[in-house]
Amino acid sequence: MGMQGDFYQLLKEQGYVLGLSGEAGAHQQLTTATTILAFKYLDGVLVAGDRRATAGNLVMYDRTDKVLEIDRHSVMAIAGVPATAYEMARILEHSFKYYRRTQLQELSFEGKLRALSKLLKENVPAALAGTGTVAPIFAGYDLEHDAAKIYFYDILGAEFEGVEYAVSGSGSPTIRGILHYVNTWGEQPLSEMPEEQATVQTLRLLTSAAEFDSATGGVNRDANLYPVVKFITASGVKTMPDPQLRSLFELNVSRGL
DSSP states (O other): OSSSHHHHHHHHHHTTSSSOSSSSTTTOOEEOOOOEEEEETTEEEEEEEEEEEETTEEEEEEEOOOOEEETTEEEEEEOHHHHHHHHHHHHHHHHHHHHHHHHHHHHOHHHHHHHHHHHHHHTTTHHTTTSOOOOOOOEEEETTTTEEEEEEEEOOOOOOEOEEEESTTTTTTHHHHHHHHHHSSSSSOOOOOOHHHHHHHHHHHHHHHHOOOOTTTOOOOOTTTTTTTEEEEEEEEOOHHHHHHHHHHHHHHGGGO
């Protein structure tokens, strides 16, 4: 038997294998999802993603949700192949529940990070073959230490803490530069921004990324398409509703477009 409370180990013992084999889809243009970001704001951590999924130069889908709630205090944002990333998210969601029910306590934040790292390591053959590349951001509120935390990963499962922010996906170079600028020389650092101001910043960031990266969807007002924006605080995860995103966009972003 696997380690107590380890749901993924149980799956493996039943013969489960994560992701596609290295050969499957090796000569296909796979659907990939971009662009995601997370940063600490006044009350916790904001996590956001645009809605576009592409395969090569084709837009496959413009309503992708790349910001996935794993439990009440943690979110995984996905960049890479959605099929593999969604599978990882489902395993994590069940793993955390299984741990809670069998051990009668929450898995620690460090335990959650290790669980994702383990899945990414299992996925290395598919990632190297190009059939299952996933470079996620994991963000959450660590209740034990009363702190918002952000971690990002490379495709091999190496884990890095984003002390103030993290970005991933094809639009991330543009966003990283702007985040650094705003955080260093803006009127106030990101961590001091209240919820609405942080959301405006996010809409501006994703609109800028869409300007320079065709795989980033940005905002499409005609189709009523806005990024997914979630906040994680000590009281849990909440999603900014589209009508509010629309009004913040109209007032603070669209003027310059």
